[in-house]
Amino acid sequence: MTMEYEPINNAYGDEIQDSSVSTLAKHLRMKKMGNAYKIQDYDDGNKELSQFALQIYEPPIANKAEEGPLIPSSSSTNHKQHPQQPPQRLVSLDVFRGLTIVLMILVDDVGGLLPAINHSPWNGLTLADYVMPFFLFIVGVSLGLTYKRVSCRVTATRKAILRTLKLLMLGLFLQGGYFHGINNLTYGVDIQQMRLMGILQRIAIAYVVAAMCEIWLKGDDHVTSELSLLRKYQFQWVVALVLTIIYISLLYGLYVPDWEYQITDATTSSSAPKIFAVKCGVRGDTGPACNVVGMIDRKILGIQHLYRKPVFERTKQCSIKSPDYGPLPSDAPTWCQAPFEPEGLLSSVMAVVTCLVGLHYGHIIVHFKDHGDRIRLWLIPSSVFLVWGLALDIFGMHVNKALYTFSYMSVTAGAAGFLFAGIYLLDDIYGYRRPTLVFEWMGKHALIIYILVACNIVPIIIQGFYWKQPQNSILSLIGIGR
Numbered sequence: 001m002t003m004e005y006e007p008i009n010n011a012y013g014d015e016i017q018d019s020s021v022s023t024l025a026k027h028l029r030m031k032k033m034g035n036a037y038k039i040q041d042y043d044d045g046n047k048e049l050s051q052f053a054l055q056i057y058e059p060p061i062a063n064k065a066e067e068g069p070l071i072p073s074s075s076s077t078n079h080k081q082h083p084q085q086p087p088q089r090l091v092s093l094d095v096f097r098g099l100t101i102v103l104m105i106l107v108d109d110v111g112g113l114l115p116a117i118n119h120s121p122w123n124g125l126t127l128a129d130y131v132m133p134f135f136l137f138i139v140g141v142s143l144g145l146t147y148k149r150v151s152c153r154v155t156a157t158r159k160a161i162l163r164t165l166k167l168l169m170l171g172l173f174l175q176g177g178y179f180h181g182i183n184n185l186t187y188g189v190d191i192q193q194m195r196l197m198g199i200l201q202r203i204a205i206a207y208v209v210a211a212m213c214e215i216w217l218k219g220d221d222h223v224t225s226e227l228s229l230l231r232k233y234q235f236q237w238v239v240a241l242v243l244t245i246i247y248i249s250l251l252y253g254l255y256v257p258d259w260e261y262q263i264t265d266a267t268t269s270s271s272a273p274k275i276f277a278v279k280c281g282v283r284g285d286t287g288p289a290c291n292v293v294g295m296i297d298r299k300i301l302g303i304q305h306l307y308r309k310p311v312f313e314r315t316k317q318c319s320i321k322s323p324d325y326g327p328l329p330s331d332a333p334t335w336c337q338a339p340f341e342p343e344g345l346l347s348s349v350m351a352v353v354t355c356l357v358g359l360h361y362g363h364i365i366v367h368f369k370d371h372g373d374r375i376r377l378w379l380i381p382s383s384v385f386l387v388w389g390l391a392l393d394i395f396g397m398h399v400n401k402a403l404y405t406f407s408y409m410s411v412t413a414g415a416a417g418f419l420f421a422g423i424y425l426l427d428d429i430y431g432y433r434r435p436t437l438v439f440e441w442m443g444k445h446a447l448i449i450y451i452l453v454a455c456n457i458v459p460i461i462i463q464g465f466y467w468k469q470p471q472n473s474i475l476s477l478i479g480i481g482r
Contacts, residue, residue: 090365092424093142094443095436099423100134101446102439104454107131115323121314122288123398125411132199132343132401133412134419136206136351137358141420143207144362147214160211164204171200174455195341196305197297202343206355213239214359223367226377233363240356247349248406252284254292261303261338276334286403288312289335293403297344310340311402340402347404357385357413361420371429375421382417385410 107117107128117127150156175198177189217235221228230237258280262273280290288294288310297306313319318336319326328336343351364377389410393399399408426432433440442449452458466472 090145091427091433091436091440092420093138094441095423095427095439096134096138096420096443097446098436098439098442098444099419100131100138101442101449101454103127103134104131104450108454115314118314118323119311120401121323122312122402123400125399125401125408129401129408130412130415132202132351133354133409134416135199135203136354137361137413137416137420139203139207140210140355140358140360141362141365142358143210143214143355144359144366147211148366150215153215156215157212160208160215164208167200167204167207170451171198171204172196174451174457175199175201193304195307196301197307197341197343197345197348199343202348202351205348206352209239209352210355210359213356229363229367233360236356236359240353243349243353243356244406247346247353250296250346251286251292251403251405254295255283256280256285256290256292256295259295259298263337276337278335278338286398286400286405288315288340288402289333289338291403293344293346294338294340296346297341300345301341303339306339306341306344308339310338310342312340313337342402347402350404350406350409354409354413354416357381357409358416361417371424375425378417378421378424382414382421384414385417386414389414 107119110117119128120126147156172194176194176196178187213236217233217239219232219234221232223229223232258278260275260277262275264273278289282290285291313336314323314325316322318328318332320329321327360381361378364374368374368377389399389407389412392405392407392410397405397407399405399411401408423436427436427440
C-alpha cells in the first residue's frame with residue numbers, strides 16, 4: 001500500500017511550518033480529529049474474512065504516548081529528539097474480543113453442568129446472556145475506527161456488503177444444521193428444514209446496518225466537544241431511536257393469533273406428525289408462547305426453519321429439572337416443544353442498536369485522545385444505560401435475551417461499556433498486558449477460534465477417531481458429549 005503525505009495542520013487549519021514536524025509528516029500521515037492530532041491508521045480494506053467477523057478491525061493506538069497513563073500536553077512539540085514510533089494496536093479491543101470468546105466457550109461447555117451460568121430460561125440475566133451483546137458492542141467500536149476516513153463511499157459500501165454476504169453464508173453452513181453434533185458422526189441438511197438465522201447471521205445484519213450508518217450518515221464538522229460529537233453523528237442516533245420505536249411498537253402493538261405446530265414422535269414407529277395447538281389471541285404478551293418476536297419469525301422465516309431447542313424448554317412449565325433441560329411435566333403447556341429462533345428478525349432490530357451504541361464508543365476513541373476524557377465519556381453513557389435498563393425491568397419491561405428487549409439491550413450495553421473501560425485502563429493506559437495475553441491472542445484470532453471450538457468443529461473431528469464404537473473416543477473419556 002502506498003503512503004500518501006499531507007501537511008500537518010494546526011488547530012485553526014493553518015499549515016505548520018516547523019521543519020521537525022514536517023519531517024515527521026513524511027513518515028506518518030496525521031489527521032486532525034477534534035481537539036487533537038491523530039496518526040492515520042492503516043487501511044484495512046483488504047482484510048481477509050478470517051480477520052473480519054468477530055474482529056472486524058485491528059486498530060492501532062494513535063501514538064506511542066497513549067501507552068502511558070496520560071499524554072503530556074507539551075510532548076507534541078518535541079519531535080526532534082524523540083521521533084514517534086509506528087502506530088500500535090489498541091490492545092483493549094483484542095482483549096475484549098478474546099474475553100468474550102472465552103466466555104462463550106465456558107458457558108457452552110460448563111453451562112450444562114452449572115445451569116446458573118447457562119442462558120436464562122426466559123426472563124432474567126445470567127453470565128451466558130452477555131456473550132451476544134458483547135460481540136455486537138465490540139463490532140460497533142471497531143467500525144468507528146474502521147470507517148473514520150472513507151475515501152470512496154461507494155467502494156466502502158460494496159466491501160461492507162460483500163463481507164456481510166460472506167458472514168451470512170458462513171453462518172448458514174455452521175449453524176444451519178449441516179453438522180449433526182458431537183455424538184452423531186453424520187452430516188448434511190435438508191434445505192427445507194435448514195435453520196436460517198444464527199449468531200453469525202445476526203452479527204452480519206448488525207454489521208451492515210452500522211457500517212452503512214458510519215459510511216453515509218455522519219457530518220463533516222470537526223469535533224471539539226461532547227456536544228459537537230453528538231451533532232456530527234446525530235443521524236446515527238436518529239436511526240437507533242427509530243429502530244427502538246419500531247421494535248417496541250411491534251412487540252407491544254401487534255396482535256398474536258392462535259397458532260399450531262407439528263412434531264414427529266421419535267418414540268413411536270408411526271411417521272404421522274403430532275399437531276399441537278397454542279392458544280393466544282392477545283397483544284403485548286412477552287411470554288414464550290404468544291410473543292410477537294416468535295410470530296414474525298414463524299410468518300416470514302417459516303416454523304420449519306427455526307431453532308428446535310429453545311431456552312424456554314428449561315422453564316418450570318416445561319422441565320421438571322428446571323433450570324436445566326429435563327422431562328416434560330405431566331401438565332406441560334402445548335408450546336413447550338415448539339421451535340423458537342433466539343436470533344430472530346425482530347429481536348435482531350434491537351441487536352443492531354447494541355452495535356450502534358458500540359459505534360458511539362468507537363467515535364470517542366477517534367475524536368478524543370486524552371485517556372481521562374475517553375474513560376469519562378464511556379462511563380457516563382454506560383451508567384445511564386445500566387440504570388435505565390434496570391428501571392425498565394422493575395417497571396415491567398423485563399430483561400429478556402430471547403426477545404432482546406430494550407431493557408436487555410440497555411443493561412448489557414452498559415455492562416459492556418464498563419468492562420471495555422476497565423480493560424482499556426488496565427492494558428492501554430497502565431500497560432498491564434501480561435495478565436491478559438491469552439485473551440489478547442484469542443481476540444486476534446476470534447473468528448477461527450469461534451468456528452473451530454464454539455461451533456464444535458474440532459470436537460466433531462476428534463470424535464471421528466474412536467475405538468471400535470463411536471462412544472469410545474477421547475471426548476467421552478474427558479466427559480464431553482455424554
